[in-house]
Amino acid sequence: MIDIKRIRENPQKFTDGAKAKKFDVDIDRLLAVDAALLDCRKRLQDIATEKNSVGKSIPKLSADEKQAALGRLGELKNAEAQLNEQIKNLQPVFDEIMQQVPQPPAADVPSGEDDTENVELRKWGTIRKFDFEPKDHVELGISLGIIDIERGVKLAGTRNYFLKGAGALLHWAVLRFALDYMIGKGYTPMSVPLLMKDEAMRGTGYYPGAEEQTYRMDRDDLNLAGTAEVPVTAYHCGEILSAEQLPIKSVAMSTCFRREAGAAGKDTRGLYRIHQFDKVEQVIIAENDEEKSKAHHQEILANSEAVMQALGLPYRVVNVCTGDLGRGQVQKYDIEAWMPSRNSYGETHSASRFYDFQARRMNLRYKTAAKKNVFCHTLNNTVIASPRILIPILELNQNADGSVNVPAALAPYMHGREVITER
RNA sequence: GGAGAGGUGACCGAGUGGCUUAAGGUAACGGUUUGCUAAACCGUCGUAGGAGUACAACUUCUACCGGGGGUUCGAAUCCCCCCCUCUCCGCCA
Structure with missing residues (x-):
């Protein structure tokens, strides 16, 4: 949410920002409603002042004077009711538009329509050339007996899967490695609830907008979070923290649930786009200071790059363009890992900063x-999300005989297995 | 799921229709006193939004006692609905 005062001062900035981000919002109407509401409130306040003073004088008045006073109060009450009626009609309009006003992008966000126009900032690692015909992660997973998509679909429908044996171990190994890395960096580990009230979804900016992407428990009015960002960022909502507490740096591991509505037919093969996965997420709650925010943004990006480098995965960092930014994001950097089966980089991380957009919504x-x-x-970034990250790990570390080498960094978490072989 | 008890400021806690402009206390901050610390005393000490001013300070008004609605000239106080917490019972990984 944006401060209405800033919109009043410079409406053009928000009209332009919305356009660049490809969000539709009627700023002119917002300002008209805002002006009408302000007027109603001012008049209502004047009435309340008079009512209070007349009301207070009542016990001291003579019978005649009392009748006159009561008559006047009746008039005021009518006027008050009319104004309240107007506010009742205007307020929801105001609230609805306010929820929709996007945060204008930072100056160094490239303009563009969609993800094809994101700008590459840097690359790390060398892309492996195979001297044999490499398999993709699905073939590897099936032949090694560590990924079972068929039975996942049998029991849970499309975009579901089982991981078994070394596959399950590898999945938990990357998560535990990432978690330990972040704890080493001083981030506070959290285990979090995932069934979130609408309030938390709104506070983080997912609602309105992402309802179609979210599994909803209608019977209980709860929503399955698509990321631990929701509970961790909203953790202190409604509170007033002390400046000394900041920045609060947290890391949470959680399962993530996504309906992937509207993605039918897209990325249907393998473990790339699935309904349920696990993710280690980092969140920073910081002071209201643009420079500090930027520094934190670089920090959480660097954390994730360090994890990718430790895993030996080639990647690139992109500066996400205006058209691909979410409503609340000021700026977003994605990390994309090289995935041989896609013959391209695929998004594995997303680092966002919001200024006070989320904090305003959740009164933090x-x-x-x-x-x-x-x-x-507030800011957040993926540390690692699995099993998507297993795609490059399996595909890039495969051998000609179909076995897969385990990255050295994961050794402590693999129960002594250095190579995953057919059993 | 059933029964009961509660929800007042950062915290504790008083308050059954106008004297509440939310008492009193604790904590915090400033000051006085003091060899230091402590104590004592004095003062400050909620949030949000208007208006006065170009901003701030300041002054003033309005709203806010879990949330919403109602009764009344007037509600923390009375009535209705909802939410949450605690205790007991039941069920349960």
Whole structure:
């Protein structure tokens, strides 16, 4: 959510920002409704002032004077009811548009229509050339007996899977490795609830907008979070933190649930696009300071790059263009890992900063040294998401005989297995 | 799921229709006193939105006692609905 005062001061900035991000929002109408609401409130306040003073004088009045006073109060009450009626009609319109106003992108976000226009910032690692015909992760997984998509589909429908034996071990190994890395960096580990109230979905900016992407428990009015970002970022919602507490750096591992509505027929093979996966996510709640926000953004990006490098996975970092940014994001960097079976880089990480967009929605504030209550800044990034990350790990580390070498960094988590072979 | 008890400021806690402009206390901050610390005393000490001003300070108004609605000239207080917490019972990995 944006501060209405900033929209009043510079509406053009928000009209342009929405256009660049390809969101449809009627700023002119918002300002008209805002002006009408302000007027109603001012008049209502004047009425309340008079009502209060007349009401207070009542016990001291003579009978005649009392009748006159009561008559006046009746008039005021009518006027008040009319104004309240107007506010009742205007407020929902105002709220709805406000929820939709996107955060304008940062100055160094490239303009573009969609993900094809994201700008590559850097590449790391060398892409392996095979001297044999490499298999893709599905073939490897089936022949090694570590991925079973057929039975996943049998029991849970399309885009579901089982991981078995060394496959399950490898899945948990990358997660545990990533988690340990972040704990080593001083991030506080959290285990979190995943059935979230609508309020938490709205607070993080997923609602309105991502309802179609979300599994919803209608009987209980709860939503299965698509990422631990939701519970971790909303953890302190409604609270006033002290400045000394900030920044709060957290890391959570959780299962993530996504309906992938509208993606029918897209990325149907293998473990790339699935309904349920596990992810280690980093979140920073920080002071309301643009420079500090940028520095945190670089930090969480660097954390994930370090994990990718430790796993020996070639990747590139892209500066996500305006048309591919979410409503609340000021700027987003994606990390894309090289995936031989796709013969391209595929998104594995997404690092976003929001300024106070999420904090405003969830009323998350802190008290500054000057005793002012100010909205926090929030940021988040993937540390590792599996099994998508197993795609490059399996495909890039395969041998001609169909076995797969386990990256050295994962050795401590693999119960002594250095090579995954057919059993 | 059933029964009961509760929800007041950062915290504790008083408050059964106008004297509440939310008492009193704790914590915090500033000051006085003091060899230091402590204590004592004095003062400050909620959030949000208007108006006065170009901003701030300041002044003033309005709203807010879990949330929503109602009764009343007037509600923390009375009525209705909802939410949450605690205790007991039942069920349960």
